[in-house]
Ligand SMILES: [Zn+2]
């Protein structure tokens with residue numbers, strides 16, 4: 001496995017790539033977005049309800065995207081399939097953890113996807129949400145989607161930490177990691193597509 005990983009890194013990771021810069025970009029964008037939107041919210045019960053709704057929407061969207069776009073070669077989305085295939089090839093159920101920070105190249109979404117998410121996808125969705133929600137609830141909706149991006153990346157990251165890491169001992173993380181390891185086995189195309197939480201896997205009977 002070690003020799004395989006070395007060869008994989010050589011083949012896939014560009015020479016100029018630095019994991020710590022990738023993590024820094026992710027953190028700066030994520031923290032800025034949370035503070036930028038969060039500081040404009042007025043915290044009422046309706047705010048919390050809309051944030052919760054946005055998280056529910058996001059976990060649904062993520063399940064379907066993961067199951068039907070990242071695990072199938074759809075026309076025009078071969079690049080997404082390939083990136084996810086790298087993730088599954090590098091991290092396998094018996095070797096889920098990464099060795100060094102440069103291995104996040106096969107773990108975190110690339111910065112351009114995060115920029116697209118915050119500059120195009122999120123504003124576009126907020127516009128659509130504006131057709132159904134009163135104006136003061138658009139920002140809570142955007143805040144929920146902002147939180148989701150960070151939660152998704154962090155939970156997925158923890159699922160790829162060594163088993164003795166303290167973060168695995170956080171509530172729910174042990175079962176989340178166990179479930180995600182099954183998704184990194186030969187069952188990858190049929191089981192455990194919910195990376196953060198398994199509700200849609202239970203509904204569609206893809207939970208193992
Ligand atoms: Zn994974």
Ligand SMILES: [Zn+2]
Nearest residue numbers: 070084183188
């Ligand atoms: Zn997958």
